[in-house]
Amino acid sequence: MEVNLRFTLNGRMIHVMVPPHWTLLRVLRETLGLTGTKEGCGIGECGACTVLMNGKPVNACLILAPKAEGKSIETVEALASQDSLHPLQKSFIQHGAVQCGFCTPGILMSAKALLEDKPHPDKEEVKEAISGHLCRCTGYQQIIEAIQRVGEKVKR
Amino acid sequence: MPIKQIGIDIPKVDANNKVRGVAQFGADLSVSSPLHLKVVRSTKHHAKVIKIKTEEASRVKGVERIFTAQDIPGKHLVGTITKDQPVLVSDRVRYVGDPLAIVAAQTIEAAEEAVKKVEILYEDLPSVHTPEEALKPHAPLIHDHGNLLIEFQVVKGDVVAGFKEAEVIVEELYETTWVDHAYMEPDAGIGFMDEEGRVTVVCPSQNVHYDQKEVAGVLSLPLEKVRIIQCATGGGFGGRLDITVQCLLALATYHLKRPVRIVYSREEVFDVISKRHPLTIRYKSGAKKDGRLTAIEVEILGDTGAYASYGATVGIRSAVHATGPYQVPNIKVRSRMAYTNNPWSGAMRGFGVPQIAFAHESQMDLLAKAIQMDPIDFRLKNALTIGSETATGQSLMASVGIGESLRRVKTWRDQLISVSCDSPRPHLRRGIGIGSMWYGIGNTGIANPSTAQIEILPNGEVRLLTGVADIGQGSDTVLLQMASEALGVPIQEIKLIRADTAFTTDAGATSASRQTYISGNAVLQAIRHLKQEILREAASFLQEDEADLFVEDGEVRHRKKRCISLPIREIAKRTQKRFKGEGSYDPETRKLDPQTGQGAPYATYAFATHLAEVEVDTETGKVKVIRVVACHDVGKAIHPQNIVGQIIGGVAMGVGFALMEEYIPGETTSFVNYLIPTSKDVPEVIPILVEDREPSGPFGAKGVGEPALIPSAPAILNAIADAIGERIYHLPANLERVLEAVKKSKRGGKTWQPC
Numbered sequence: 001m002e003v004n005l006r007f008t009l010n011g012r013m014i015h016v017m018v019p020p021h022w023t024l025l026r027v028l029r030e031t032l033g034l035t036g037t038k039e040g041c042g043i044g045e046c047g048a049c050t051v052l053m054n055g056k057p058v059n060a061c062l063i064l065a066p067k068a069e070g071k072s073i074e075t076v077e078a079l080a081s082q083d084s085l086h087p088l089q090k091s092f093i094q095h096g097a098v099q100c101g102f103c104t105p106g107i108l109m110s111a112k113a114l115l116e117d118k119p120h121p122d123k124e125e126v127k128e129a130i131s132g133h134l135c136r137c138t139g140y141q142q143i144i145e146a147i148q149r150v151g152e153k154v155k156r
Numbered sequence: 157m158p159i160k161q162i163g164i165d166i167p168k169v170d171a172n173n174k175v176r177g178v179a180q181f182g183a184d185l186s187v188s189s190p191l192h193l194k195v196v197r198s199t200k201h202h203a204k205v206i207k208i209k210t211e212e213a214s215r216v217k218g219v220e221r222i223f224t225a226q227d228i229p230g231k232h233l234v235g236t237i238t239k240d241q242p243v244l245v246s247d248r249v250r251y252v253g254d255p256l257a258i259v260a261a262q263t264i265e266a267a268e269e270a271v272k273k274v275e276i277l278y279e280d281l282p283s284v285h286t287p288e289e290a291l292k293p294h295a296p297l298i299h300d301h302g303n304l305l306i307e308f309q310v311v312k313g314d315v316v317a318g319f320k321e322a323e324v325i326v327e328e329l330y331e332t333t334w335v336d337h338a339y340m341e342p343d344a345g346i347g348f349m350d351e352e353g354r355v356t357v358v359c360p361s362q363n364v365h366y367d368q369k370e371v372a373g374v375l376s377l378p379l380e381k382v383r384i385i386q387c388a389t390g391g392g393f394g395g396r397l398d399i400t401v402q403c404l405l406a407l408a409t410y411h412l413k414r415p416v417r418i419v420y421s422r423e424e425v426f427d428v429i430s431k432r433h434p435l436t437i438r439y440k441s442g443a444k445k446d447g448r449l450t451a452i453e454v455e456i457l458g459d460t461g462a463y464a465s466y467g468a469t470v471g472i473r474s475a476v477h478a479t480g481p482y483q484v485p486n487i488k489v490r491s492r493m494a495y496t497n498n499p500w501s502g503a504m505r506g507f508g509v510p511q512i513a514f515a516h517e518s519q520m521d522l523l524a525k526a527i528q529m530d531p532i533d534f535r536l537k538n539a540l541t542i543g544s545e546t547a548t549g550q551s552l553m554a555s556v557g558i559g560e561s562l563r564r565v566k567t568w569r570d571q572l573i574s575v576s577c578d579s580p581r582p583h584l585r586r587g588i589g590i591g592s593m594w595y596g597i598g599n600t601g602i603a604n605p606s607t608a609q610i611e612i613l614p615n616g617e618v619r620l621l622t623g624v625a626d627i628g629q630g631s632d633t634v635l636l637q638m639a640s641e642a643l644g645v646p647i648q649e650i651k652l653i654r655a656d657t658a659f660t661t662d663a664g665a666t667s668a669s670r671q672t673y674i675s676g677n678a679v680l681q682a683i684r685h686l687k688q689e690i691l692r693e694a695a696s697f698l699q700e701d702e703a704d705l706f707v708e709d710g711e712v713r714h715r716k717k718r719c720i721s722l723p724i725r726e727i728a729k730r731t732q733k734r735f736k737g738e739g740s741y742d743p744e745t746r747k748l749d750p751q752t753g754q755g756a757p758y759a760t761y762a763f764a765t766h767l768a769e770v771e772v773d774t775e776t777g778k779v780k781v782i783r784v785v786a787c788h789d790v791g792k793a794i795h796p797q798n799i800v801g802q803i804i805g806g807v808a809m810g811v812g813f814a815l816m817e818e819y820i821p822g823e824t825t826s827f828v829n830y831l832i833p834t835s836k837d838v839p840e841v842i843p844i845l846v847e848d849r850e851p852s853g854p855f856g857a858k859g860v861g862e863p864a865l866i867p868s869a870p871a872i873l874n875a876i877a878d879a880i881g882e883r884i885y886h887l888p889a890n891l892e893r894v895l896e897a898v899k900k901s902k903r904g905g906k907t908w909q910p911c
Contacts, residue, residue: 035184036177038390040340041422045827048340076177089175093167096797099805100628101174102181102340102390127835134827136338136391137628139808140835142801 007068009034010078018065025049025060027068028075036076036105040134047133050106051075057110059132076105079112087150088112095146099137107133111147120151161641162855165797169633169652170388170626179388182344182360182401183419190346190417191220193408194267196257196274197428198249201497202283202296205247205276208257213273218266222274223258223407230376234399236366238464240299241500243374243403248281250298250462251497252822253428260408260416287436287459287494298462298495305460306468310475310489310547310753318451318486322442324526330439330515331886334819335432335812336425337504338832341390343429344419347405354658355382357405360389361655362396362625363665368657370399371406379657382406386655392627393809394503395429397667398465423825430502431819433458433470433493435511439478441519445527447537451486452519454478456512458493458501465502467493473600474508475753479547480516481558481594481763482538487547489753499821503667505806506862509595510813510869514887517591517870521877531590531874532566535765540594548748550756555858557789557848558592558763564844565590565765568785572769583775586782587879591870592765596758597859598670598743605742606663606675610639610682612690612735616725618643618650623663624675625655629861630798631671637794638676638854642683644710645725669762669859672794676854677741686737690724697731698722743852760850762863763789766807768839768871772879774898777891781811781839781872788863789846792856796845803864804841808833810868815888 002017009032018027028034028051037060040048044059051060052074079086088111091097098104107130114121114129121129126144135143173179196208210222225232225246232246233239245254257274261267282296289295290303297303319325345359355375361367364384372382384402401418408416420428438455456474460467475491524534539558545551572588598604609621620639626632632652640647653659663675687707694712695702704715707724714720728735743759767785772778784807793799816831824830849856869887876894877883882901884893 029183033186034177035180035186038181038341039183040342040390041827043422043826043828046340046422076175080176085172085175092175093171096165096168096801098168098171098174099630099801100340100389100391101170101179104174105177108175131834131836134338134340134832134834136340136393136809136832137805138801139804139806139833139838139841141804141838141841142797144835 003066005065005069007070008072010074020066022065023061024063024065024068027065028060034075034077038102038105040102048103048106050109050133052109052113055113055116057113074109076108079108087153088147091146091150095142095149097138097143097146103133103135107143115151121148123148161637161647162794163792163796165795166633166637166647168630168798169636181341181388181390185346185358185387187346187348187415187417190415191260191262191412192264192267193404193416193418194259194271195255195404196259196271198245198252198254198256200249200278200280201252202281203249203278204281205245205249205256206279207277209275210257213259213270216266216270216273218262219259219270220262221260221412222270223411224256227411228374228407231373234370234374234403235464236398236466237468241463243407251499253499258404258408260412283497285496285498287457287496290494290496298497303495305464305493305495306471307490307492308472308475308753309751310478310487312547312549312754313486315451315453315486315488319442321444322450323445324523325440325442326519326522326526327440328518328522328885330437330518332511332514333434333887334499334501335504335817336819336830337393337395337429338830339391339393339395342420342422342425343400345401345405346415346417347409348415349409349413350383355406355409356385357402358385358387359401359405360396361386362392362627362667364625364655364657365623365662366665367399367402371402374403375406375410383658386625389625389627392666393505394667396627397503397665398430400429426824426830430465430500432504433460433467433501433508435474435508437512437515439515439519441523443523443527447527447529447534449482449484449538452479452484454489456491459496459498460493461496461498461500463500465500466507467501469503469600470508474512476548476596476600476757477509477594478512478516480513480520481540481592483540483544484547505809505865507668509593509862510866513591513593513866513870514873518873518883521874532562532569535590535592536562548757549754555760555791555848555850556763557846558594560846560848561763561765561787561789562592564787564846565767565785569767583773585772585774585879587770587772587875589768589871589874589878590765591867591874593863593866595669595762595863595866597673597760597762598668598758601745601748601755601757603742604664604670604674605740606678607661607740608663608675608678608682609661609739610643610686610737612725612728614728614732614734616729618645618725619653620650620679621653621660622675622679623655623660624671625666627666629802630795631666631675633798634672634794635675635679638679639683642680644708669861669863672857673760673853673859674741674743676857678739680739680854681741682737682739684737685739686735689735689737690727693731693733694722694727697727759852760858762858762860764863764867766867766871768868768875770872770875770879772876772894774880777894779815779876779889779894783840783842784868784871785842785844787844787846788860789848790860791850791853791858792847793845794855794857799845799860800843802860803843806864807841807868808838809865811838811872813887814869814872815890818888818890
């Protein structure tokens with residue numbers, strides 16, 4: 001059995017038929033082919049699958065697909081425009097915040113939500129905002145710097 | 157314009173795809189209409205397999221085929237050093253998680269349902285769960301060749317005389333536990349027959365050429381009929397040096413002749429991927445009151461679990477590094493690794509050196525305290541220098557930055573002590589600790605060559621071909637920087653082809669912090685050979701004497717005639733020829749004597765010292781690492797930002813190793829019960845680079861991947877001891893162990909002057 005699902009994905013209206021027990025993550029990756037959102041644990045512990053739902057970061061692995069009905073979902077694929085990267089993406093590259101890169105899309109989405117809510121976060125606020133994300137490579141410091149620097153630029 | 161690429165922070169070449177989410181990791185790879193694979197695994201620690209019943213499972217709708225060991229056309233066993241690990245078990249399971257069958261089905265759900273319906277008839281065997289038990293005379297045998305995987309010794313001087321000479325002797329027992337790599341990407345990949353009829357596997361890996369050999373052996377195919385391609389790899393840390401999903405995908409592809417796909421769950425990764433070896437280390441060391449070390453005697457016993465994997469490497473490397481970065485005249489180290497029915501231990505960042513460093517650095521602090529000497533001065537007094545002889549009798553000729561790292565950290569320590577103060581809340585205690593390390597770059601006393609090629613095609617395209625697997629640490633970027641600098645061609649104009657066995661040659665594993673040093677040298681040699689070939693062609697093309705020509709800044713120039721300067725790519729275009737430079741490099745080592753462990757196991761060593769500042773909550777046992785000053789001698793820093801990234805990431809992993817991480821077989825299933833540091837658990841890291849150039853290194857570089865992690869836990873443990881006045885000998889120093897230590901502490905901790 002499949003159910004109708006309509007939601008806004010990266011600014012475009014989407015209509016798909018999916019099994020009701022599928023997670024939003026599975027719909028994004030398998031039905032819609034958006035593999036930028038990663039599955040690191042499947043139980044909401046690592047944050048790799050973070051997307052924005054109505055502007056708020058959520059673990060897509062914990063959201064049953066029908067819950068996305070009528071919502072606005074943003075994934076990492078929406079960050080860059082045709083010809084330029086999002087300031088956060090540029091900053092991540094510039095600050096060496098990307099190593100293996102598996103956690104990167106999820107952290108970028110949480111960072112985007114943070115900066116939209118609080119354009120000039122201090123270090124503790126950044127740490128808090130990304131504390132639901134596990135990164136095994138970087139030790140987070142360059143990620144935190146990358147996010148804060150974007151906030152500082154917005155300020156100027 | 158001369159190209160200057162060395163020592164600068166260019167954007168990491170893989171970063172753009174990764175921030176856009178378009179880099180394809182194992183589970184992101186698409187292939188048309190794949191069958192989905194799931195693995196049936198042992199639920200027993202140790203048992204004979206009487207029968208594998210697949211009939212009912214085969215009837216599940218959507219199931220195409222179920223493979224067992226009977227379907228393996230070639231070798232059944234794989235393993236990096238000792239081939240003792242079955243691709244699929246036919247006779248006897250040795251740990252909970254051993255693979256027994258593979259289900260290939262049209263949907264994941266069908267595969268999962270069928271896995272549940274495969275029935276295994278076992279006959280239980282007695283199991284063994286500690287190395288001590290395993291080495292008892294009548295212990296149940298886990299492998300027919302016995303339960304002792306390896307025994308290795310390093311013997312030098314006369315330890316009896318050395319301890320006689322000592323005025324202070326300290327002897328303690330140190331224990332470490334299983335640690336999971338916890339790389340963020342669960343293992344996954346695809347298999348298919350490529351257009352040339354090769355069984356092809358695309359998956360995360362640290363060494364595609366090793367994978368290719370194993371798969372070819374299992375399928376009984378010539379090497380050229382097997383192709384392994386490394387996809388974007390979400391971390392490795394040693395866990396992807398062994399075979400993970402390669403043989404499963406290849407076996408199914410071989411039989412089905414159609415695409416297949418596998419994605420491990422996180423639980424499966426916890427269950428079946430190697431772990432860091434738990435080591436028990438009895439460490440005795442002696443010193444004179446003037447601070448000179450006189451002798452060490454060390455006994456190491458490790459649990460390699462059900463299979464050998466890198467157990468021998470860990471046994472040998474931990475023994476070779478047992479002194480720490482110090483001169484010790486009299487040495488006796490014995491290291492043994494035993495099989496058990498526990499999960500198998502393998503390579504993890506540091507190959508046993510993080511464990512032994514915890515012991516030698518605790519000992520250094522204990523000795524310093526006993527002779528009432530400053531712990532940094534005590535280390536400096538014994539630190540290796542140029543001209544020192546190591547435990548294995550190797551004379552160090554250059555690039556020995558341990559002393560400098562200690563001096564740089566000492567400046568920091570002195571400042572911190574002068575401003576440090578305890579929290580106004582008396583249950584919070586602050587402490588400072590030091591940890592130092594040395595680390596041999598590359599494999600231990602055995603050949604570990606790398607090869608590389610550089611080509612200029614007739615259309616002027618420059619291609620660098622390397623088998624090196626970049627697992628996120630940045631080897632793609634660093635090798636391109638070196639190639640760009642040496643050839644004089646901008647980085648963005650060099651096409652990198654890497655880690656695909658169809659196009660690249662063996663570069664050895666991305667392990668042992670070896671790729672910058674060894675593969676970097678191979679790339680440089682390839683470029684030297686390419687230049688020779690170009691000069692030969694240019695001489696004939698320009699009708700000049702070859703001896704008068706040279707390559708500089710990407711151009712062929714003439715020593716006397718300034719008017720001659722021709723870009724090397726122009727020569728390829730104008731002559732319509734393809735130029736190729738082959739490079740290889742194998743570091744100069746002398747193998748270790750099997751009786752005494754004497755030899756020159758590595759061509760060069762990295763050195764480091766960390767300082768950790770911690771705050772211990774004596775009521776809860778919680779340790780907060782406030783700051784880590786991490787000073788590393790890296791030779792020449794090719795890409796400083798990458799190195800800093802390695803160091804900060806290494807410190808974070810060190811915090812986990814020191815305080816949080818403990819894999820418990822049968823209990824650990826997820827990140828709910830296996831905690832790794834989050835953004836709120838990591839300290840501020842102050843990285844300091846010491847660039848003591850290694851003459852044999854590419855542009856003077858050594859390596860940093862593993863060194864980054866090694867000194868952190870020792871520094872943190874020494875800082876805890878400083879804070880509470882009692883030492884913890886068992887990692888991790890979790891809440892219970894810290895509270896226990898607090899209770900034991902006679903002084904109830906250190907008293908600090910109020911600010």
